Amino acid sequence: MRHFKRFPPAAAMAPGVLCAALLFAPLAGAVDEVQVHGVANFRGSSEGECSASSHSVHTKTANTFAATFNTLKNSGKWDQVIYQHNKSTEGRYWKDTSKSPTGNDDALDKGVDETDIAYIHTHGSSDQTNRNWVSLLMGNNSTTCSIHSNSLMLWGANAASDLDIMVAKACQAGQYEVFVKNGFFHMRTSTSPLSMWNSFHGDSSCGNFVNRYVEDYADHSVYDGAGENWLDEAYDNRILKDRDDCPTSVVFGSSKSARTSMFKYGGWKDRKDTGNKTGATMWYISKCDPDNGMKLP
Secondary structure: OOOOOOOOOOOOOOOOEEEEEEEOOOOOOOOOEEEEEEOOOOEOHHHOOOEOOOOOHHHHHHHHHHHHHHHHHHOOOOOEEEEOOHHHOEHHHOOOOOOOOOOOOOOOOOOHHHOOEEEEEOOEEEOOOOOOOEEEEOOEOOOOOEEEOOOOOOEOOOOOOOOOEEEEEOOOOOOHHHHHOOOOHHHEOOOOOOOEEEEEEOOOOOOOHHHHHHHHHHHHOOOOOOOHHHHHHHOEOOOOOOOOEEEEEEEEEOOHHHHHHHHHHOEOOEOOOOOOOOEEEEEEEOOOOOOOOOOOO
């Protein structure tokens, strides 16, 4: 059974899909475009890369996600598919100019805020102390390796901004504790086009099996379910404590009904207008229990 309710969630709810909602105080393209980022190589500064464990599957899943859009493009239903793998995933194209002098997230065909939909498979992290940011690891160490949501990201800061949906296959980049502390508030403006941020609460496992669910997710979300399908496909109950994969979907918008409509019925080709981004709802799987994240309510 699925359950939907507003934040704070009840303490003894049966397992199912829940949502947490927050209201934010407001802050003072015709072309359909997708960017895919697979950051597989993390060999350190000697290679001009950031440092972490390398995983070849990261580029594979990004290519799998892109395949759906190439099919749409070949049938005249999509315009542009851009690949930005490994060292092409560069910090300056994820940072907003207003937050960093090296930021250029609206750069043509490179900046993430210049595209409509973005997918990234990389390493992620979150602030475990103040609970006010999530972060994505870049592939190029020429500017900044860790792009934090509170200090560097700002989607929708000017007229050139287009980013509507972000799908981040990255540990902790959809952290519940950060959400309830307003940590996702910093990455959007009230008039931002950003309506959906899909990722994971806690750590998420990785392997070739991710290709299978990413393929299903991308194919099934062309016209609806871009939020709901993410939870359906990426959730994995591993039975052992602290080992679950716990996908989350944060939707920004002016009302609960607008956010719910985007979560359930919005898709790559049917991105719903959720109005001013003065509120947000997080959907998640009740009782999901990951590593490096609390057991969800």
